[in-house]
Amino acid sequence: MGLSASLFLRQTQSLVMTPQLMQSIQLLQMTHFELTQFIAHEVEKNPLLEIASDGSENGAETGFEDNEAFSEPDSGSPDGAADGHWYESSSSGMAERLDEGLGTGFENVFQDDGPVRRADAPELLSQWKSMPGGEAGEDYDLDDFVAGQVTLRDHLNQQIPFLPGGAADRLIAQHLVDQLDEAGYLQGDLQEIAARLGKRIEAVETVLHSLQTLDPPGVFARSLGECLAIQLRQRNRLDPAMDALVKHLELLAKRDFASLRKICGVDDEDLIDMLAEIRGLNPKPGADFESGASETIAPDIVVRAAPDGSWMVELNPDTLPRVLVNQAYFQKVVKNCPKNGEDHNFLSECLQNANWLTRSLDQRAKTIMKVAAEIVRQQDAFLMYGVDHLRPLNLKTVAEAIKMHESTVSRVTSNKYMLTPRGLFELKYFFTVSIGSAEEGGDSHSAEAVRHRIRQMIAQETPDAVLSDDDIVISLKRGGVELARRTVAKYREAMNIPSSVQRRREKRALARVAAF
Template sequence: MALSANLFLRQNQSLVMTPQLMQSIQLLQMTHLELTQFIAQEVEKNPLLELPSNDTEMGNERGGAEDETYPHQAADEPQDDGYDSRAEILSGDWYESGNSAGASRLSDELDANYANVFPDDGVPQRADAPELISQWKSMPGNGEGTDSYDLDDFVAGQISLRDHLAQQLPFVLPEMADRLIAQHLVDQLDEAGYLQGDAIEAADRLGASVHDVERVIVALQTLDPPGVFARNLAECLAIQLRQKDRFDPAMQALVSNLELLARRDFSTLKRLCGVDEEDLLDMLGEIRQLNPKPGAGFETGMSEAIMPDVVVRVGSDGGWVVELNPDTLPRVLVNQAYFAKVSKSGDDHAFLSECLQTANWLTRSLDQRAKTIMKVASEIVRQQDAFLMHGVDYLRPLNLKTVADAIKMHESTVSRVTSNKYMLTPRGLFELKYFFSVSISAVEGGDSHSAEAVRHKIRTLIMQESPDAVLSDDDIVDILKKGGVDLARRTVAKYREAMNIASSVQRRREKRALAKVAGF
């Protein structure tokens, strides 16, 4: 068989993932903070990108600006500098050499203040009490055009747990060797204030005796906050009870059997502690007042406020109005005038062309991102109309495919859009993922139910039960079946444990004990 070279023409389709396409996909799942940081980095790298200022936004609202550029004021536009009115003042007999009030009259006539001719040389006055500035206009720092006070100057610095403990060490450990051991133990604390290290290991590492390390630990357990340097929860509670002088034998037995307390085994606890039911409930009340994580109050993590990406409100016609939150929509401007001016010189034309292409891509990507979020949110509102009107009991089962087919997009796109995005509704603030839940079949072919709605029904049934009629998981299954929900017993138990709800035996013990104390 002879070999020969042939030329064939073939046509096929393929998806090429360019870097810009991959970046556009990543923009969909970015949060507001991440997107703001990304745009700030792009503005810093690209000389053609600009962030709109307040003046630019006001100009766009009033008269409109050039396409994606700043509005410019005409050079020959007349300006009112007040010269005519000032000339009228100067034309009058305003100077009186014999009048002692001439200087004050001059100041009033010319609207000038000669108290400080060179204001830059003086030290700016700061507000003594910034919380009263809005009430007292004469307070220093409240004048317009002056530098406002820095609020950080009035905020107390946050102190960490280690710094707080280091300030107390000299009072309980006068010896320098003990302080070195204590400093090593301080470094072994976790965020909750528990000691993670071992006394034997610390003694081997520091070259000290185990007795000295244990003695230092006992001294450190007397520091503030109470319960710090404990090795476990029982020891943490015991330390706090000792400082309150409430660690009697009965309380010691209760703290030593916390696993029985978790199971609500009150009969065994009464026998071990040697107390009656009323005293046991009083002891449980004291346990609840203790802090199981004494070091948690010194965490320096910043809490971020959640800003909704979509706002849903009731329209005038009774329907729902879906709007994008303008505060979470970053805007960038492409300075076309600067590109046209610089590109005329011919220098770095290739660089500027690439910057212009990148800037146009970013504006289109942000616009496409906003439109995609709007489409997904509008479809979610249409699907969950009953939830917005009547509450969580009417939450419909919904999946990504249903929304994707309705708006003619891929499921992965809908998943990226709903990731870390929030919707503000008349019923509260919800993550977009909240509206997607699995479907639970109904009895005899009825409408399916949402898993979140079923969990809400289970929680409501348990909250409404009485001490003499505590519902078991089988009872909850029967009640749900009467309501049209076909659910297995193991699924009820799984939902109950996920909501941190105790079993029927434990709830019955606790509610009966509380009812006896209350006198019911």
């Protein structure tokens, strides 16, 4: 068979990820804050895009539309002269006689505006705006009156000059301040700090003990026990029994109250009082000085009960971006631009991008609405009766119901929140693992509903009937939930619930104190 070259035409189809398609996918998973920043960036570089305001949507305009109504009358017409100067022609003589007799001139008799006063300290004018001779009137900045955020280091640096010691001790103190973490604990090693500063370890420890007396109580501690001991010492409550308790916090974590009673030499009532006092201390004294601002979550979807018993699913108008395309500006500018010129091509590209952005935002809102409506339909029992009736749900079920891909549903539910009569929930909260039923052919259960049931059973325990993990498994099986013991232990540890042995010790100790 001979080899020869031939020329032929083949037509194929392929899916290509264009930049606009990639940006549409990114828009779908953006949060409200990220979307606002993205739109602001697009409006800045696209002259045809505008962010709609209330005034522009309602057609409100500013300025005077009818200037003739506010213009002065024409001095050439007799009517205008009569209308414009009627008060002068009728009462000019009377006004002059009253002015002469009563002295009704408008000149300022009491001269309040004296000569400009010289500033007392001209070099301080930029720092002291209220100084006589400084900036006058209302020329001030409101930001100057806003209290600044005080950090933990600033708060400590204000107290260090009042500590006893010289310049060398202040240098050590400043170095120790730099070694604090956000919780107020000292992270540096004293031996390394002493070697770095060329000081003896005793000098560094002396400065550290002085710093541990500063506010907030417990700062400059190197461990949790030392932090609690510092706070108890400042309250004059660090007696030998309390000191022994602080040194054996690992027994307190295990709820080993029998060993703690022997070590501290106290009875149950005193031990319970000591534990209550420990709980009143602050394990992170520097946490109150964190500079991070709390972020408010704005729901993307709002669910309300309808009068007919169904649910109304609406998009939150506060989180919907309102973007307009200025077609009038485009038509006006294009008329004066040569066709196929650089300016014409630039504006055409801007118009295309603006139309694409508005369509993408509209498609984003419709997709979020479809996913939210299907979630509400699937979790109707949860909205009616609570978390006990939360159904198991996965992305595939919702995707098949709304005829979309699972990846699209995953992007929609990422960092999106729904406000319901039961509270504010992330959309991913409604997607939980399915747990099989103990009965053949029975309905499956949601993992979140099972965790809630375990939490309720433990909360209803009595000191004489504390449930073990095996008891919880048996109780769940009676309720129609098939669950292994290791899964129950995993759920219990995830909810920070101690074991049955630790719970029994704590409940019995509290019961003895209550009996007294």
